Amino acid sequence: MSEGAPTGPLDGYRVIELGTLIAGPFAGKLLGDMGADVIKIESPDRPDPLRTWGQAEQDGHRFFWTVHARNKRCVTLDLRVDAGRDLFLNLIEHADVVVENFRPGTLEKWGLGFDVLSARNPKLVLARVSGYGQSGPQAKSAGYASVAEAVSGFRHLNGYPGQAPPRIALSLGDSLGGMFAVQGVLAALLSRERTGRGQVVDVALTESCLAVQESTIPDYDRGGIIRQPSGTRLEGIAPSNIYQTSEGNWVVIAANQDTLFVRLCTIMGRAELAQDDRFSNHVARGKHQDELDELIGAWVALQDPTSLVERLTEVGVVAGPINTVEDVVKDPQLIERGMLVDHYDERIGENVLGLGVVPTFSETPGSVRNAGAASPGYDNASVWGGLLGLSGDEQTELKKKGVI
Known part of the structure; x- marks a missing residue:
């Protein structure tokens, strides 16, 4: 400087x-x-x-x-x-x-x-x-x-x-x-x-x-919908949430596009989920996101956080750790x-x-x-x-x- x-x-x-x-x-x-x-x-x-x-x-x-x-x-x-x-x-x-x-x-x-x-x-x-x-x-x-x-x-x-x-x-x-x-x-x-x-x-x-605030106003105007807080996720957007790993760390996995979801299912060893009527497209996944989050959460709970993010990134699934500032200042x-x-x-x-x-x-x-x-x-x-x-x-x- x-x-x-x-x-x-x-x-x-x-x-x-x-x-x-x-x-x-x-x-x-x-x-x-x-x-x-x-x-x-x-x-x-x-x-x-x-x-x-x-x-x-x-x-x-x-x-x-x-x-x-x-x-x-x-x-x-x-x-x-x-x-x-x-x-x-x-x-x-x-x-x-x-x-x-x-x-x-x-x-x-x-x-x-x-x-x-x-x-x-x-x-x-x-x-x-x-x-x-x-x-x-x-x-x-x-x-x-x-x-x-x-x-x-x-x-x-x-x-x-x-x-x-x-x-x-x-x-x-x-x-x-x-x-x-x-x-x-x-x-x-x-x-x-x-x-x-x-x-x-x-x-x-x-x-x-x-x-x-994205579509909150038109959603209310045309559908009478008052968007509510949704915790760690967005309602109707799935999977896009945080999941806890085997070491207690939290990671974000955002695979709500059809192509990304197929990749996630494959790396989970559950390729059949991408063909399941509950999860086969964006709308269906949104309606069944509780079930989907439970399935993904059970799998992530068995994974090491560092290698998990690396493997997901390698296959093109959007994922990342929830960092503290101590992690951020070391980010390469x-x-x-x-x-x-x-x-x-x-x-x-x-x-x-x-x-x-x-x-x-x-x-x-x-x-x-x-x-x-x-x-x-x-x-x-x-x-x-x-x-x-x-x-x-x-x-x-x-x-x-x-x-x-």
Whole structure:
């Protein structure tokens, strides 16, 4: 990992990131991974709480910060005061994109609505990530990923029938919102190439969670079906489940296509199952998946987990172990693909392992150039001085006044 000019397909684009925690910063991180010059703004008196998130701790530092702050320059600026507002308007003249995840109306309260921003920079793309979107009866309600997952119906689908719907141990709704924001930003930049004008990209966490729910809405509309949680499998999709091996490990076997099911039956020594009327096609297997899971489970329970996955993979049956992070960081496929890379964290003076850049690009690969600014305002000089031309004395005076 090295400092220097951005690399990647967004080399030459500049993004200003406002907001805290996950959704907005995740969007900024993805854009930075692809080479954009991302300038993250933190309040001088209220830095991003993400600096203190994460479960591991070393020398008083936690490491969620290295995930979402990497590849960014961090500056301090108080947008609530006139001097800060003016400095921000000067900054966006040099920007292509602003990403924010405040509650709707916050920018307008500060006199920084899109009308003001676009008047200063007509080419600016403003990505706005919020709980419920910028319009509608709930627009100004606060929204977190946990609630967005619940309100959208996403949370209802998780877990087992008749049990409390559990949460996955991630802020998935935030990450989905950030990903859709990046998708919108890229489309808006492409549109700008034709029109010469920017626009607002309005992303709601609730809608982001809804967007990945496959056929739940048409199934309800045309069949009155309210899809229910189905534990470790999907109802009507079989076999596609987890099965416990002789050593207690769990593996996933997904052989729900007819050709794959034939291969599975053959390696099980039960080729006749593929001709059984209960299992001979997709619909039949879905209707009899309890029986099928029982048959496969009994066979898997006698198998060694490592050799089982190897043998299934060799014959073209989709299978894999359920790995912990301890397994993931040793995965040769991920290592070979550059998905596990060191981030030099200046806060502790050591490398911290993190995720590589997704997706990969054949001609303009992204990169991990830094692990995130060690302290708020770390890049004030390079941005306020180098980019906007403020002298050292001017920066000192603004700092004394609490503007930066």
